[in-house]
Amino acid sequence: MKLKIKDMDVEAGTTRVVLLHHKDAKLIDIRPMDRVILKKGKRQIISIADIAESSRTIKQGEIGFFDEPLRDLGAKEGDKVGILLAKKPDAVRHIKKKLGGGRLNAKEMNEIVKSTVNNELSQIELAFFVSSCYPNRLSLDETISLTRSIVSNGESLNLKNKRIVDKHCTGGVPGNRTTMVIVPILAAAGLCVPKTSSRSITSPAGTADTMEVLAPVTVPAAKIKKIVEKTGGCIVWGGGVNLAAADDKLIKIRHPLSLDPEGMLLASILAKKHSVGATYVLIDIPVGKETKIKSLRHAQHLKRKFKIVGGKLGMEIHVIFTNGNGPIGNGIGPTLEARDVLYLLRRDPRAPIDLERKCLRMAGKMLRENGFPEGISHARKLLDSGKAYEKMKEIIKEQGGNPNISPDELRPAQHSFHVRAEKSGRLVNIDNFALSRVASIAGAPDDKAAGLYLFKHEKDPVWKGEVLFTVYAGSAEKQKFVKEMVARGTVFKING
Amino acid sequence: MKLKIKDMDVEAGTTRVVLLHHKDAKLIDIRPMDRVILKKGKRQIISIADIAESSRTIKQGEIGFFDEPLRDLGAKEGDKVGILLAKKPDAVRHIKKKLGGGRLNAKEMNEIVKSTVNNELSQIELAFFVSSCYPNRLSLDETISLTRSIVSNGESLNLKNKRIVDKHCTGGVPGNRTTMVIVPILAAAGLCVPKTSSRSITSPAGTADTMEVLAPVTVPAAKIKKIVEKTGGCIVWGGGVNLAAADDKLIKIRHPLSLDPEGMLLASILAKKHSVGATYVLIDIPVGKETKIKSLRHAQHLKRKFKIVGGKLGMEIHVIFTNGNGPIGNGIGPTLEARDVLYLLRRDPRAPIDLERKCLRMAGKMLRENGFPEGISHARKLLDSGKAYEKMKEIIKEQGGNPNISPDELRPAQHSFHVRAEKSGRLVNIDNFALSRVASIAGAPDDKAAGLYLFKHEKDPVWKGEVLFTVYAGSAEKQKFVKEMVARGTVFKING
Incomplete structure (x- = not known):
C-alpha cells in the first residue's frame, strides 16, 4: 500500500511514530503500537504505528509523520511512501x-x-x-x-593521541564549575583533554550551559577533533555529538522517575569517556546529604565498580571523594558561574577560594598521574603564570566565542534583591536543593543571566542584617516567586 | 496563561497529552513530560505536556489537545483554557x-x-x-x-441478588465458546449470571466478538443491570463498561511485551468478578503447550492463589483444569463460533460434541455447587428441553439482537478453500498458535465472517485427500496469504 505523507510537526520524543487512518490500518492488519516498514525510493525505516479514529487530521490514504521518521526517511509533506507490517525487533x-x-x-x-x-x-x-x-x-x-x-552504536572522536585524559563529576553540588578551570590547566601542561559536558536537567546550570556563556558548545565531532588537535582541549556539549546516542535516549526515559539503575549510571559515564578515547579518567564523587551519593560506603562501592568496568575497557580510573554538603563557588546560574571561572583564571581577587582549592587538588592529581610529578604546585604555576587563562582564551576562540570577554561584561539579570540574615550566629547549613530551586525559579539555566550570588558559605559567622546572597531574577514575576520561596526560610540555617 | 485549543484529532492511547508551543512552554517553565493543570470554567484536569519545536502545527498562543484531554475537559477547538504547572502525583x-x-x-x-x-x-x-x-x-x-x-476506582453493577455466579477462562484455546452455552443454562436454572467478556487481543475471537454476531455487546452498566434483573443473565463486552478501567489501561501497556505479572493477572480477573458482585466463580484453566499455563504444577499454584485472593474479597472460588492442547468446537472466528453455539443450544446434530461435553461439565459443577445437587444431569435437562435456548433468545432480545436468527443465516466469508490431508494416518497434533494465525490472516475477528471450520480433531484417523479444515477468508488477497501460510505445513501433524 502507498500512502501520502502529512507532516504532523510534532516530536514524539524518543521513538519514530507515524499515524494511520483506521481504515487503512485495518486493510493491512495494523494495530496501535505495531511496527511498520516505511519505504521511500531505496530508503526504508521502521516506525511505531498509531491509529487515528476519525478523519479530521488524517484522511484515508494519508499517513501522519512525526518529526523523527520524517528526518530519518529524508521525506517531506506530500511524498508517497510504501508501508508494510514489520516484525518486532x-x-x-x-x-x-x-x-x-x-x-x-x-x-x-x-x-x-x-x-x-x-x-x-x-x-x-x-x-x-x-x-x-x-x-x-x-x-x-x-x-x-x-x-x-x-x-x-555512537560516534567516536578517533583522536591520534595515545594518552587522553578526562574527568567526570557525579553531580549534585551547585556552582562547582571545576571543568572550566581544570581543562585549561591540563591543556596548558600539554595534555590532551577532549571534554564533553552535559546541560542541566534539573539543576540551575550544567557545565555546557555555563561554557555557552563564553562560546558555542554545540560542536560536531569533526570540529571537536580539530579544536582538540590545535589547543589540546575543548569544553563542548556532549548532547551535540552522538557519542552516546543510546544513553541520551535512555536518560529521557529515566528522567520522569529519576531512575538511576547502577549499571546504567556506570555505562552512561564510562561510554562517554571511552568514545572520546580517554585512557585516564578522574571521577569526582561529591558525598553529601543532597547529592546522589549520600554515604562514603556507597561512594566506595561505586569506586570499585568504576575501576573494574573502566579497567575492562582499557581505561585507568581514579576516584576522589569530595564534600558535597554545600555549594562550591559564589555564583549559581550560567552567567554568574562563568564569571567566577574567569575571575579564577585571571587571578582576580574576587575569585571563590573554595572553587580554586578544589580545582587545584584535582588538576594536581591528574598532572601527577600523567607525567608531571610536581602535581599541585605545577597546576598552581600554570594558573599563576596566566598560561591556563591563555589556554582558555584559545579554546574559547576555537569554539567560536570572544576570547577577550571580561568578567565585568558578564552582567547578571536585572531584577535583583538581597537576602539578609535574620539573626546573628554561625551559618551551619545550606540546603543545596533549596538553593538550586531559588536559582531555577529566578530563571536559570534558560535565562543564562538569572541565578544568585553567595556572600556566605557553610561555617561562616554571620551578623543579623548581613547579606547572605543576592538573587538575580529574569522578570518581576519570577522575582516575586523567589521572594515567596525564600520567605519560607529553608535555604540557610543559622545557629546562634 | 490562557491558550486557545487546537484539536489534534489523535488518540494518545492511555494518557492525556497536550502539545505546547516551545515559547509558551518556556514562559511557564514547562518541560516535555511535565504535568499541567488545564482549566475551563469550573472544570479542570491534569495532563502530560509535550512540546512542539516549530510553529507549523501549534502556533504560539495555541495548545494542541489530543482526544483524551478534549473529552475529559469537555472542550472543543477554539476554546480558551488556563494552564498551570502541576505537581507530580x-x-x-x-x-x-x-x-x-x-x-x-x-x-x-x-x-x-x-x-x-x-x-x-x-x-x-x-x-x-x-x-x-x-x-x-x-x-x-x-x-x-x-x-x-x-x-x-471503577463502576460496579450493584445487583440486588445475594448470590451471583460467574465464570472465567484463562484462555489460549481456539474455539472454546463455553460462556455462550453455560450462561443460558445457569440463567434457565434461575441463577444470576451477569457475565462480562473480553474481545480478542491476539486470538481470532473473544467471547464478546462472537456474541456480537448475535446481539450488541457494548451495553452501559445501568442497562446491564436491567437485562440481568429481567433474564437472570447477560453476555456483554467488559470493555464497554468501566468495571475495571485501571485494568484496561494496564493491559494496553502489558500487551507489547505480553507481560503478565502474576499479581496483575489475578487482580485483573478477580476485580472484574468482584465488580459485578460475584459470590461464586468457576475458573477454567486450560493447560497445554500453547496456552499461558503450560504445566499442572503452575496451574495448581495459580489455583491456590485464586482461592486465597478471591476468598479475602468474599468470593467462593472453584478451579478446574482442562485440556488446552487442541481447539474446542469446529468453528474458529466469530460467525463460525456463534453458529456452533446456536447448533448446540438448538440440539442440532451439527453441534460440536467436544464443546457440548466441556460446557455440561462446567455448567453441571456450577449448578451442583449452587443449590442444584443433580448437577450435570440438570444441565443436560435444561439443554435438551430447549429451556437454555429459550433463555439465550431472551438474552439476545434484551441486548438488542434478533432472537430468531437461525444458524443457517450465519454465513462465513466468501473466499473459501479446503485444506486436505497429504497422507493417511492419525492426526496427532494441532498447533493452536498456527491455527489461530490462519484464522487471523483470513480476517478474524475484525471480519466476523472470516475464520475456519475444522472437520478433524486431535487423535482422529485421517485418509489422504480428506478435508482437514475449510478456510473462509475476507478477500482474495487474504486467501492468498493464508494459502502461503498453510503450505508451510505447521498447522496439523499426521503420523502414519
Whole structure:
C-alpha cells in the first residue's frame, strides 16, 4: 500500500511514530503500537504505528509523520511512501528476558542498544528495559557489554593521541564549575583533554550551559577533533555529538522517575569517556546529604565498580571523594558561574577560594598521574603564570566565542534583591536543593543571566542584617516567586 | 496563561497529552513530560505536556489537545483554557518505591490505581509500574489491595441478588465458546449470571466478538443491570463498561511485551468478578503447550492463589483444569463460533460434541455447587428441553439482537478453500498458535465472517485427500496469504 505523507510537526520524543487512518490500518492488519516498514525510493525505516479514529487530521490514504521518521526517511509533506507490517525487533524479546530475571549476553545487549539508537523501540519498551536493570540488576559483564554497545552504536572522536585524559563529576553540588578551570590547566601542561559536558536537567546550570556563556558548545565531532588537535582541549556539549546516542535516549526515559539503575549510571559515564578515547579518567564523587551519593560506603562501592568496568575497557580510573554538603563557588546560574571561572583564571581577587582549592587538588592529581610529578604546585604555576587563562582564551576562540570577554561584561539579570540574615550566629547549613530551586525559579539555566550570588558559605559567622546572597531574577514575576520561596526560610540555617 | 485549543484529532492511547508551543512552554517553565493543570470554567484536569519545536502545527498562543484531554475537559477547538504547572502525583513516588523493591500499602496502591484511571500517569510511568510487579513481585497483600483498588476506582453493577455466579477462562484455546452455552443454562436454572467478556487481543475471537454476531455487546452498566434483573443473565463486552478501567489501561501497556505479572493477572480477573458482585466463580484453566499455563504444577499454584485472593474479597472460588492442547468446537472466528453455539443450544446434530461435553461439565459443577445437587444431569435437562435456548433468545432480545436468527443465516466469508490431508494416518497434533494465525490472516475477528471450520480433531484417523479444515477468508488477497501460510505445513501433524 502507498500512502501520502502529512507532516504532523510534532516530536514524539524518543521513538519514530507515524499515524494511520483506521481504515487503512485495518486493510493491512495494523494495530496501535505495531511496527511498520516505511519505504521511500531505496530508503526504508521502521516506525511505531498509531491509529487515528476519525478523519479530521488524517484522511484515508494519508499517513501522519512525526518529526523523527520524517528526518530519518529524508521525506517531506506530500511524498508517497510504501508501508508494510514489520516484525518486532529481537531486542523486544531480550528486554522481556532481562525483565524476567535472565542474563543478557554481549550480542543481546548490543541488539537492544542498536534498536534504541535506531528508534525501533517504543517508550514503553524502553521503560521496560530501564526497569529490568533497576536498581542493581545489571551484572558486571552486562554493564561492560552495555558500555561497549553504547560506544559502538555512537560516534567516536578517533583522536591520534595515545594518552587522553578526562574527568567526570557525579553531580549534585551547585556552582562547582571545576571543568572550566581544570581543562585549561591540563591543556596548558600539554595534555590532551577532549571534554564533553552535559546541560542541566534539573539543576540551575550544567557545565555546557555555563561554557555557552563564553562560546558555542554545540560542536560536531569533526570540529571537536580539530579544536582538540590545535589547543589540546575543548569544553563542548556532549548532547551535540552522538557519542552516546543510546544513553541520551535512555536518560529521557529515566528522567520522569529519576531512575538511576547502577549499571546504567556506570555505562552512561564510562561510554562517554571511552568514545572520546580517554585512557585516564578522574571521577569526582561529591558525598553529601543532597547529592546522589549520600554515604562514603556507597561512594566506595561505586569506586570499585568504576575501576573494574573502566579497567575492562582499557581505561585507568581514579576516584576522589569530595564534600558535597554545600555549594562550591559564589555564583549559581550560567552567567554568574562563568564569571567566577574567569575571575579564577585571571587571578582576580574576587575569585571563590573554595572553587580554586578544589580545582587545584584535582588538576594536581591528574598532572601527577600523567607525567608531571610536581602535581599541585605545577597546576598552581600554570594558573599563576596566566598560561591556563591563555589556554582558555584559545579554546574559547576555537569554539567560536570572544576570547577577550571580561568578567565585568558578564552582567547578571536585572531584577535583583538581597537576602539578609535574620539573626546573628554561625551559618551551619545550606540546603543545596533549596538553593538550586531559588536559582531555577529566578530563571536559570534558560535565562543564562538569572541565578544568585553567595556572600556566605557553610561555617561562616554571620551578623543579623548581613547579606547572605543576592538573587538575580529574569522578570518581576519570577522575582516575586523567589521572594515567596525564600520567605519560607529553608535555604540557610543559622545557629546562634 | 490562557491558550486557545487546537484539536489534534489523535488518540494518545492511555494518557492525556497536550502539545505546547516551545515559547509558551518556556514562559511557564514547562518541560516535555511535565504535568499541567488545564482549566475551563469550573472544570479542570491534569495532563502530560509535550512540546512542539516549530510553529507549523501549534502556533504560539495555541495548545494542541489530543482526544483524551478534549473529552475529559469537555472542550472543543477554539476554546480558551488556563494552564498551570502541576505537581507530580504521589503515585509516581509509590511506583519508584515498588520498583526499588519496597512493599506498597493499601493506600499507596489505591493512589497508583486512581492516578491510572484519571489518566495522570504517562505511558512510561505505567510501564514502570507494570515491571515493578513482574514477574512475581506483588505479595498476596499487594495483590488483594490492587484488586480492591481496581474495583473501587471503577463502576460496579450493584445487583440486588445475594448470590451471583460467574465464570472465567484463562484462555489460549481456539474455539472454546463455553460462556455462550453455560450462561443460558445457569440463567434457565434461575441463577444470576451477569457475565462480562473480553474481545480478542491476539486470538481470532473473544467471547464478546462472537456474541456480537448475535446481539450488541457494548451495553452501559445501568442497562446491564436491567437485562440481568429481567433474564437472570447477560453476555456483554467488559470493555464497554468501566468495571475495571485501571485494568484496561494496564493491559494496553502489558500487551507489547505480553507481560503478565502474576499479581496483575489475578487482580485483573478477580476485580472484574468482584465488580459485578460475584459470590461464586468457576475458573477454567486450560493447560497445554500453547496456552499461558503450560504445566499442572503452575496451574495448581495459580489455583491456590485464586482461592486465597478471591476468598479475602468474599468470593467462593472453584478451579478446574482442562485440556488446552487442541481447539474446542469446529468453528474458529466469530460467525463460525456463534453458529456452533446456536447448533448446540438448538440440539442440532451439527453441534460440536467436544464443546457440548466441556460446557455440561462446567455448567453441571456450577449448578451442583449452587443449590442444584443433580448437577450435570440438570444441565443436560435444561439443554435438551430447549429451556437454555429459550433463555439465550431472551438474552439476545434484551441486548438488542434478533432472537430468531437461525444458524443457517450465519454465513462465513466468501473466499473459501479446503485444506486436505497429504497422507493417511492419525492426526496427532494441532498447533493452536498456527491455527489461530490462519484464522487471523483470513480476517478474524475484525471480519466476523472470516475464520475456519475444522472437520478433524486431535487423535482422529485421517485418509489422504480428506478435508482437514475449510478456510473462509475476507478477500482474495487474504486467501492468498493464508494459502502461503498453510503450505508451510505447521498447522496439523499426521503420523502414519
